[in-house]
Amino acid sequence: MTAARTGRAVRVPAPGSLELIDVDVADPGPGEALVRIAWCGICGSDREVFAGTRPAEFVRYPVVPGHEWSGTVEAVGDGVPAGIVGRGVVGQGIRTAEGTPSSVVGDPEGWPQEYEETGFTLPGGWATWLTLPARYLHLLPEGADLRAAAGIEPAACVAEAVLLADVTVGSKVAVIGAGTLGLLAVQLLRGAGCEVTVVHRDDSRRELAATCGAAHYTSDPGSVEGRFDAVVEAAGAPGVARSAVRLARRGGRAVLTGIPASDADDLSSLELVSRNVHVMTVFGAPTRAWAYAVRAFAAGVLDPTPLITHEFDIARAGEALDVLAARSGALKVLLHP
Known part of the structure; x- marks a missing residue:
């Protein structure tokens, strides 16, 4: 065991409220990976989480938002290949039950469990660290631009x-x-x-x-x-x-x-x-769509860079939300920890 890592996160304790908190993050457990977040985009659904307008079955407070993230694998738990440590990654947010046909193909239509998703019911990427099951990760090419890669989720x-x-x-x-x-x-x-x-x-x-x-x-x-x-x-x-x-x-x-x-x-x-x-x-993206998008990114067909208009430290998440809500030319707004 290593000493707990520390970092920051932006949490929505209740609709209309934001708080910047310090967090301690433990080592990843079996089947898990710990990711150091590089960038995380703000989506219209994140604004809904903050405003309290997202349907109740698709959010659980308090929550750290952020599902459009990119980062680097910092550590892995038992059962996860050590070779992915240090690799740039993005990751699927919608959870499926392990071992069921729906999880094999990543098809959310087959959920045999209640809805769970990174950044809505589970902690998301408005943070220094994110822990999630490694089976949801998609590896990026060596040297990939993580700023651009934050656009792979949408x-x-x-x-x-x-x-x-x-x-x-x-x-x-x-x-x-x-x-x-x-x-x-x-x-x-x-x-x-x-x-x-x-x-x-x-x-x-x-x-x-x-x-x-x-x-x-x-x-x-x-x-x-x-x-x-x-x-x-x-x-x-x-x-x-x-x-x-x-x-x-x-x-x-x-x-x-x-x-x-x-x-x-x-x-x-x-x-x-x-x-x-x-x-x-379409509601969310199954595994085949993630694979398609990652391949397109690796081939240079997909380049989210021209869509990025603003960047903020996560401590300024409230200001970032205001900029996006103002509809004054902002397109893709990114946060970084």
Whole structure:
């Protein structure tokens, strides 16, 4: 046994409250790894945790937020290969029961247990240290940019959308929303050889969308309805699910990733059936999507760097949340311990 390591963490003891705490971290137990966090992104769901607007079944207070993290393996417990110590890693957050078919494929639809996820019901990456089962880690290439790698978690979520969209070289794909998820989806789709059109509420992200590989950009979804083999919805605003269906061609596919505050004006079964549009959804990322995103990152197809607009020490987490909430040009905000 080594002496307990010390560090800092930002905790949300209750909605609307943040506290910076000192923590002692023990050696990892059997099957576990201890990761020194390098960077951790702030997601819209983290803002929900702070505000108290996340559905009660998906959060447990007090909690250290942070699921978009990257870091370096510091130590491992019994049963974990010692060779991963010192390696850069990212990690899956949603837990599955060990030894069940769902955990083998990393499929959260098969949860045989209550929902548990890093940064929501379990301690997350707004901290110096993070301990988690080593089976959830994904190794990065030697010398990987850990600052950029903090964007792999959201990329894994949209990687699942790309896989469900079943695209091929030359597919015409629309991405609704030019936030973090949408722009990462653009990169992955462009890497798959698709012709990508970004549909966003205004022209503010036109240049960045082009940097990420978009061939076309519009703020008028009505002008491109019915043109796309597949549509990836990454906006999470009321009405966008219906818009996604209308953008797809007859027999096309729409993949929804956002959770709007209201769905009163959304999907119509008449439109779905009459136009034979196939609708799929993504909640979190299974193992296959993580593997896809990590491979794309290693190959240089995925580069979250252009999306990073702000960086803060974790002691300034409250200020970071304010910047993101102000919607004044902030896109991906990172914390570092």
